[in-house]
Amino acid sequence: MITQDPFTLLPRSFYLQPTLQIAKDILGKYILRYTGNKLLIGRIVEVEAYRQNDPASHSFHGKTNRNGIMFGEGGHLYVYFTYGMHFCANIVTRENGVGEAVLIRAIEPLAGIEIMLKNRFSNLKSPEHRAIINLTNGPAKFCQAFGIERGNNGADLLESEIRISAGSYIPSKLIKRSARIGINIGLEKNWRFFIDGNPWVSR
DSSP states (O other), rough: OOOTTTTTTHHHHHTTSSSHHHHHHHTTTTEEEEEEEEEEEEEEEEEEEEOOOOSSTTTOOOOOOHHHHHHHHSSSSEEEEEEETTEEEEEOOSTOOOOEEEEEEEEEEOOOHHHHHHHTTTTOTTTTTTOOGSSSSSEEEEEEHHHHOOOOGBTTTTTEEEEEEOOOOGGGEEEEEEEESSSSSSTTTEEEEEETTTHHHHH
8 A cells, every 4th residue: 555755845736725624634744944954843633724804714814924924825834923922924826916824823843843842941940740641632832832023924834944744643533523613703614623532633
């Protein structure tokens, strides 16, 4: 049986598919972060989809300086600052001119964990706060662990220091969906996708 190399980068065509399809298919893929001569690797285990006709989406009211990357070609990273303290990272989807994206909510850390721990917990001493289970189980936690900040906004996922590869296959029976988290509108849409039973899915 021939299986795909888990580190084969996803092609541009993957990111041009319908956003909800990408949100489901991105589960199990590996997100890679090159930092110097080190490599951070995480398995994507939870995401949320945001479409242009969705009132909960940043693109709902049209293109602005803040959300401009969302309207570019799929396969780029849209990074935004929220609550005056956190960054969140989204995978831009669809063709140029369509403002849609998939928020990375949580990953399972696979490699470069010591660097992730340093990025996240350098100022925390208590063991319970430093537990690996709390390392990347949320969108802001993931960005902090991977060192993703404003300067990564617009990064090309095929050419930059942040990339996404084929990863591991997730059986469809393990892929679940629900309402999205932390929003006040659009709650009727079950556009949150996650791997059932994975301990790094946010709570």
